[in-house]
Amino acid sequence: MTGTDPGTAPRPEVSEAGRLDADALVDDPGTRIIVCCGAGGVGKTTTAAALGVRAAERGRRTVVITVDPARRLAQSMGLEELDNTPRPVPLSGANGAAGGSGGAGGSLHAMMLDMKRTFDEVVREHADPERARQILANPFYQTLSTSFSGTQEYMAMERLGQLRQSGEWDLIVVDTPPSRSALDFLDAPERLGRFLDGKLIRFLSAPASTGAFRLLGAGFNVVGSVVGRIVGTQFLNDLRAFVSAFDTVFGGFQERAERTYRLLQAPGTAFVVVAVPDTDSMREASYFVERLAKDSMPLAGLVINRTHPLPTGPGARLGAAEALAAADSLATGDHPLAGAALRLHAERVRVHEREAGLRARLLSAHRSLRVVEVAARPEDVHDLAGLRGIGSALAGEDASGDP
Amino acid sequence: MSDPERGPRDSGPEAAFAGARLHIVTGKGGTGKTTAAAALALSLASRGGRVLLVEVEGRQGVAALLGSAALPYEEREMLRAANGGSVHVLAADAEAALLEYLEMFYGIRRAGQALTRLGAVDFATTVAPGLRDVLLTGKATEAVRRRAGGRRHSSDGPGNAPFHYDSVVMDAPPTGRIGQFLNVNSEVAGLARVGPVRSHADRVMEVIRSERTRVHFVTLLEEMPAQETRDGINEISGLGLNLGAVLVNMVAPPLLGGADLAAAAAGELDTAELVRGLKAARLETASAEAPEALAADLAGQVRAHALRHLLQERVRGELEGLGPPLLELPLLEGGADRAALASLARRLSEQGVGR
Structure with missing residues (x-):
C-alpha cells in the first residue's frame, strides 16, 4: 500500500508534500521524455500540449505526441489537423519568435499517433517485401492493427522509440491513449506481445491434421471446431495465413516492446500523472503512483487539474458556514448581489474542502509525491494563449484560475 | 409508426x-x-x-x-x-x-x-x-x-x-x-x-x-x-x-440575476454595492475588518461564475440546434x-x- 520504495521514490528527503515544478522539469537537459498519464477525461492531452509549449518557449527542441483525435487540440496550436508526422507549431505572440521556433533555440512540433500506419511501418521494416505484402493484406492483420485493445498503447511506445532514436528532439512529451484505466498504458503492450507470441494463437492457427491438434489429442479438435463456429472458418484460415507470414517478424516485435519498456525506466524519462479532484480519479492516480514505483519507473509528480482554490485575500479565511449565515442575515430583497456572492463563496469553500481532503488522503499514502494544481477555468483552452496559461499554472505562477 | x-x-x-x-x-x-x-x-x-x-x-x-x-x-x-x-x-x-x-x-x-x-x-x-x-x-x-x-x-x-x-x-x-x-x-x-x-x-x-x-x-x-x-x-x-x-x-441554476451576470462577466460588477451589502451582512469581525478586500475576492469568484454561466448558455443554444429535444437533470x-x-x-x- 505504501508504494514509496525509498530506492526509487524521487528525493526521499522531502517528507512534506513538495510542489511539482514544471519549469525545473522541462529546463533540466537530462529530461528527455515526459509521459503524461491518467484515466480518460482528466485533461491529459491539454497538460501534455501545455508542457510542450512551455518547454519550447524555454529553449527545448520539443515534440508532443498526442493520441487525441479531437481537432480542437490541433487548432489550439494553430494547426488545421495533426497526422503521424511531427509538424512545426508556429509559436508567436507573447514569447516572440515565429515559425515553429520558441525562445532561445527552442521549437515545438506536434503529431497525432496513427496506429495503423505505425504498425504497417513496423511490419515493412521487419519483413521482406513479399511477406510484408501478405501480412498487410491479411484481414486478421487489419483487425489487429485497427481494433485490438492494446495496439494503440503498443504503437504509442513504438513511435516514442522511433522519435527518441531519430535524435531530432531533445524533449519528447507523450500523451497516453485514453483508457478506462491509466495502467493500460503500461500493461497493454505486454498483453499484445503475449498474445502474438501465445500458445493459443499457435494452437488455433495450426492446421487441424498436424502439429498442435495431433499432439493435444482428439478432444481438442472439438475446441478448434467450436472456435471455428464462433468466429467462422474463414477467420481461422486468415489467422493461419497471418501467423505463418508473421512468424519472421515475431522476434523483432517482442524485442522492440522490451526495449521501449526499458526506455521508460531510464533516468531521462519522467512520468507525470494527471488527475482531477474526484474520488475515482484520485484513486486511479494512487494506483498508478504505486505501479510506477513497483516497475522502477521515474515519477516526476502529480498534476491535479480543475481544482477550486480559495481566493488569496481575506476570502480565504471566510468559512462556508459563516458566509451562509451572513447571506441569511441580509433581509430579503436587500443587497441581492452580496447575498449571491456570499452563497457562491460558501459553495466554493465546500468544494475546496472536499478537494483538499482528497489531496490529503492521497498524500498520506504517498508522502514524497510532488503535486501541482491547475485551477478550473471558466472556458476550455482554444489557443496558444490558453495553453500558455495552463503552462504557467503548472509552473506555479498562477494559482487562482479566476480571470 | x-x-x-x-x-x-x-x-x-x-x-x-x-x-x-x-x-x-x-x-x-x-x-x-x-x-x-x-x-x-x-x-x-x-x-x-x-x-x-x-x-x-x-x-x-x-x-x-x-x-x-x-x-x-x-x-x-x-x-x-x-x-x-x-x-x-x-x-x-x-x-x-x-x-x-x-x-x-x-x-x-x-x-x-x-x-x-x-x-x-x-x-x-x-x-x-x-x-x-x-x-x-x-x-x-x-x-x-x-x-x-x-x-x-x-x-x-x-x-x-x-x-x-x-x-x-x-x-x-x-x-x-x-x-x-x-x-x-x-x-x-x-x-x-x-x-x-x-x-x-x-x-x-x-x-x-x-x-x-x-x-x-x-x-x-x-x-x-x-x-x-x-x-x-x-x-x-x-x-x-x-x-x-x-x-x-x-x-x-445561476445564483445571480441576468443584469448582474452580464455585468460580472464584462468585469463591471457593482463592487460598491457588494461592499455595502457585505457591511450590512452580519460577518464576524475577522472577515468584516476589510470589506473592500473581501469584496474583491468575492467579485473574482462572481466573475468566474458569470463567465461559466454565459458559456453554458451558449453551449445550450448550440445543443438546441442539433434536433433532438433537450431534457435537463439538475x-x-x-x-x-x-x-x-x-x-x-x-x-x-x-x-x-x-x-
Missing part, C-alpha cells in the same frame, strides 16, 4: 420516447451516463411495468450507484417505482454472454467451459472486439424480444404473449465508441460472412435499426461533451439509427444515491419521458 395527427416525426420529448422499447444511453466519459441511464430506467418504470437496465462495460457502475456489492451476470430486481413498476439490472459480460450463446445455440455448455479454461473465450472476444460488441448488444436485444411465458433463451416465446420487459435501457459505451458498437453488421463483416454469428448479428441489427430503438446522449453544458454529442448525433443518424433525446446533466448536492435517483427520475417523467 407515423402518427397522421402529429405528422411523421414530432421533435418534442414525448415523440423521442413514444413507441420505443430499447433505450441506448451514451455520452462522453464523466458526464454521468450511468446515473442518467438509471434515472431513465426508473422514470420508465414509474408508469408501472418492468424495465431492464443493462450495463455493458464491466465497470459495475450501477452497483456503485446503488451502493450494492458487485452484481453477477443475472437479471436482478434492484429498484422499485412507487406504483409497482420495477427496474431489474443486468451487469452484462461478454464472456458469460458467449457461454450462454453457445449453450443456447449448440447446447455445448461443457465444451464452452473447456474454452474458458484454454483462454479461448478471452481470445475470441479480445481478438475480435466486434464479437464482444455483438454479444453485448445481442443480450439487450434478446431481452427486448423476450415474451412472457416463452422459455427464456428460446428466442421469442408465444408470438402474441406480452413482452417480458416493457422497456430495456442500456448504459452503453461512451460517445467515441458508440457508432462502432451499434453498427454490429459492419463489425462482424470481416469476421464472419456466413454462419451463426452472422445471422445472430443480423437479428440484433434488425432490432437496433427499428423504430423500437432510440439512442440518447448524455452531456454537460461544457464545450467538449457538447462537441462529442454533436459528432455522435451525426454518426448515429448517418448509420440510419433513431435518435432519442439529449439529456443535459448536472444543470445548476446537479445533485452530495452525489447520486437511491433517493437522488428517484428525484432525477421524477424530473424526467415531468419532462415527457414515457412509453
Whole structure:
C-alpha cells in the first residue's frame, strides 16, 4: 500500500508534500521524455500540449505526441489537423519568435499517433517485401492493427522509440491513449506481445491434421471446431495465413516492446500523472503512483487539474458556514448581489474542502509525491494563449484560475 | 409508426420516447451516463411495468450507484417505482454472454467451459472486439424480444404473449465508441460472412435499426461533451439509427440575476454595492475588518461564475440546434444515491419521458 520504495521514490528527503515544478522539469537537459498519464477525461492531452509549449518557449527542441483525435487540440496550436508526422507549431505572440521556433533555440512540433500506419511501418521494416505484402493484406492483420485493445498503447511506445532514436528532439512529451484505466498504458503492450507470441494463437492457427491438434489429442479438435463456429472458418484460415507470414517478424516485435519498456525506466524519462479532484480519479492516480514505483519507473509528480482554490485575500479565511449565515442575515430583497456572492463563496469553500481532503488522503499514502494544481477555468483552452496559461499554472505562477 | 395527427416525426420529448422499447444511453466519459441511464430506467418504470437496465462495460457502475456489492451476470430486481413498476439490472459480460450463446445455440455448455479454461473465450472476444460488441448488444436485444411465458433463451416465446420487459435501457459505451458498437453488421463483416454469428448479428441489427430503438446522449453544458454529442448525433443518424433525446446533466441554476451576470462577466460588477451589502451582512469581525478586500475576492469568484454561466448558455443554444429535444437533470448536492435517483427520475417523467 505504501508504494514509496525509498530506492526509487524521487528525493526521499522531502517528507512534506513538495510542489511539482514544471519549469525545473522541462529546463533540466537530462529530461528527455515526459509521459503524461491518467484515466480518460482528466485533461491529459491539454497538460501534455501545455508542457510542450512551455518547454519550447524555454529553449527545448520539443515534440508532443498526442493520441487525441479531437481537432480542437490541433487548432489550439494553430494547426488545421495533426497526422503521424511531427509538424512545426508556429509559436508567436507573447514569447516572440515565429515559425515553429520558441525562445532561445527552442521549437515545438506536434503529431497525432496513427496506429495503423505505425504498425504497417513496423511490419515493412521487419519483413521482406513479399511477406510484408501478405501480412498487410491479411484481414486478421487489419483487425489487429485497427481494433485490438492494446495496439494503440503498443504503437504509442513504438513511435516514442522511433522519435527518441531519430535524435531530432531533445524533449519528447507523450500523451497516453485514453483508457478506462491509466495502467493500460503500461500493461497493454505486454498483453499484445503475449498474445502474438501465445500458445493459443499457435494452437488455433495450426492446421487441424498436424502439429498442435495431433499432439493435444482428439478432444481438442472439438475446441478448434467450436472456435471455428464462433468466429467462422474463414477467420481461422486468415489467422493461419497471418501467423505463418508473421512468424519472421515475431522476434523483432517482442524485442522492440522490451526495449521501449526499458526506455521508460531510464533516468531521462519522467512520468507525470494527471488527475482531477474526484474520488475515482484520485484513486486511479494512487494506483498508478504505486505501479510506477513497483516497475522502477521515474515519477516526476502529480498534476491535479480543475481544482477550486480559495481566493488569496481575506476570502480565504471566510468559512462556508459563516458566509451562509451572513447571506441569511441580509433581509430579503436587500443587497441581492452580496447575498449571491456570499452563497457562491460558501459553495466554493465546500468544494475546496472536499478537494483538499482528497489531496490529503492521497498524500498520506504517498508522502514524497510532488503535486501541482491547475485551477478550473471558466472556458476550455482554444489557443496558444490558453495553453500558455495552463503552462504557467503548472509552473506555479498562477494559482487562482479566476480571470 | 407515423402518427397522421402529429405528422411523421414530432421533435418534442414525448415523440423521442413514444413507441420505443430499447433505450441506448451514451455520452462522453464523466458526464454521468450511468446515473442518467438509471434515472431513465426508473422514470420508465414509474408508469408501472418492468424495465431492464443493462450495463455493458464491466465497470459495475450501477452497483456503485446503488451502493450494492458487485452484481453477477443475472437479471436482478434492484429498484422499485412507487406504483409497482420495477427496474431489474443486468451487469452484462461478454464472456458469460458467449457461454450462454453457445449453450443456447449448440447446447455445448461443457465444451464452452473447456474454452474458458484454454483462454479461448478471452481470445475470441479480445481478438475480435466486434464479437464482444455483438454479444453485448445481442443480450439487450434478446431481452427486448423476450415474451412472457416463452422459455427464456428460446428466442421469442408465444408470438402474441406480452413482452417480458416493457422497456430495456442500456448504459452503453461512451460517445467515441458508440457508432462502432451499434453498427454490429459492419463489425462482424470481416469476421464472419456466413454462419451463426452472422445471422445472430443480423437479428440484433434488425432490432437496433427499428423504430423500437432510440439512442440518447448524455452531456454537460461544457464545450467538449457538447462537441462529442454533436459528432455522435451525426454518426448515429448517418448509420440510419433513431435518435432519442439529449439529456443535459448536472444543470445548476445561476445564483445571480441576468443584469448582474452580464455585468460580472464584462468585469463591471457593482463592487460598491457588494461592499455595502457585505457591511450590512452580519460577518464576524475577522472577515468584516476589510470589506473592500473581501469584496474583491468575492467579485473574482462572481466573475468566474458569470463567465461559466454565459458559456453554458451558449453551449445550450448550440445543443438546441442539433434536433433532438433537450431534457435537463439538475446537479445533485452530495452525489447520486437511491433517493437522488428517484428525484432525477421524477424530473424526467415531468419532462415527457414515457412509453
